[in-house]
Amino acid sequence: MSRERRAKALEQFAEKNLDAFLVTSLHNIRYLSGFTGSNGALLLFPSGEAVLFTDPRYTLQAGQQTDCKVKIAKGPMTGIIGRFLAKRRPLKLGIEGDHMTVTRQQALNKTLPAVTEIIPFSGSIEKLRMVKDASEIAIIRKAVNANAQALENALKRWKPRMSEAEFASEIDHQNRKLGAEAPAFDTIVAAGPRAALPHAHPGLTNTGGGMILIDMGAFHDGYASDMTRMVYAGTPPAKYKKIYKAVLEAELAGIDAVRAGVTAVSVDKAVRAVLTKHGLEDKFTHSTGHGLGLEIHEPPRLGKKDKTKLVPGMAITIEPGVYIEGWGGIRIEDVVLVTERGCEVLTPLTKELRTV
Ligand code: ZN
Numbered sequence: 001m002s003r004e005r006r007a008k009a010l011e012q013f014a015e016k017n018l019d020a021f022l023v024t025s026l027h028n029i030r031y032l033s034g035f036t037g038s039n040g041a042l043l044l045f046p047s048g049e050a051v052l053f054t055d056p057r058y059t060l061q062a063g064q065q066t067d068c069k070v071k072i073a074k075g076p077m078t079g080i081i082g083r084f085l086a087k088r089r090p091l092k093l094g095i096e097g098d099h100m101t102v103t104r105q106q107a108l109n110k111t112l113p114a115v116t117e118i119i120p121f122s123g124s125i126e127k128l129r130m131v132k133d134a135s136e137i138a139i140i141r142k143a144v145n146a147n148a149q150a151l152e153n154a155l156k157r158w159k160p161r162m163s164e165a166e167f168a169s170e171i172d173h174q175n176r177k178l179g180a181e182a183p184a185f186d187t188i189v190a191a192g193p194r195a196a197l198p199h200a201h202p203g204l205t206n207t208g209g210g211m212i213l214i215d216m217g218a219f220h221d222g223y224a225s226d227m228t229r230m231v232y233a234g235t236p237p238a239k240y241k242k243i244y245k246a247v248l249e250a251e252l253a254g255i256d257a258v259r260a261g262v263t264a265v266s267v268d269k270a271v272r273a274v275l276t277k278h279g280l281e282d283k284f285t286h287s288t289g290h291g292l293g294l295e296i297h298e299p300p301r302l303g304k305k306d307k308t309k310l311v312p313g314m315a316i317t318i319e320p321g322v323y324i325e326g327w328g329g330i331r332i333e334d335v336v337l338v339t340e341r342g343c344e345v346l347t348p349l350t351k352e353l354r355t356v
């Protein structure tokens, strides 16, 4: 699997006549080599040779996880990579412009022959990662299902006196019990008017009366899930019901607009058209969704600008929200898988208005 991915990565650089490409993003290293350690760098050569550099903590792990050659660096890694490369007298070295620090590049410059041209690339591996293969889809499916189950389990333990923070940690606990490695982001539980903050940090506010916005996700085998659901503690008033219905209509319109060949921006437009109809467009202050995979936020971005065409195998979120200062906010978020003719909604939970 990793070998095929590396071949695809190199295809992108074929015209540039690179002598080597240095991967420094840990997510991209994992994608291309299977190695999951917290320190590493990966050198790809047009011949197909691939060399993973890491430190002595990972000698055993790297040997088990990757089919690449492994070099253990017992000192500063950049110097060792530089010296390894220098022996091959490269003329053109590609680097990940988004992930290489100035310090590391300066260290490389010192070790490489003066003739070496260093060419930064942006988003090359991330572009490959947008379209998931069958093994990745299977893991994402598992992660999304477990995340939904974790919410159900946490809701059974919810009590009217629970604070946002308590309920958020109950959610994290339930996700862990279902095999999650870690939360995919800080779990959001926002009660009442605090739900107007799209990325609220759970605090000591009580969740016992009114709306509760819950945005949660967790990593399974390295892949993220992401879901937002609303629960109302008590009897929801008419305004809540009305806005909930509008957001749900917008979310369903987004899901309806997803299919292979359409642009990311067109899905965002479909969502905004519904909110405009309800006079809520200016209350929707973020983009409609994002890709997810080894990272919680990956390209494409389903916003006002991204013209990326959707391709079968992309896993994306659809998550419109309406935020009203002093009142609260409503967001509904699912993960969907792009298919030839539409999409498959992976999130298994109901979106019927829910109360506790
Ligand atoms: Zn999201």
Ligand code: ZN
Pocket: 215, 216, 217, 226, 227, 228, 319, 333
């Ligand atoms: Zn989310």
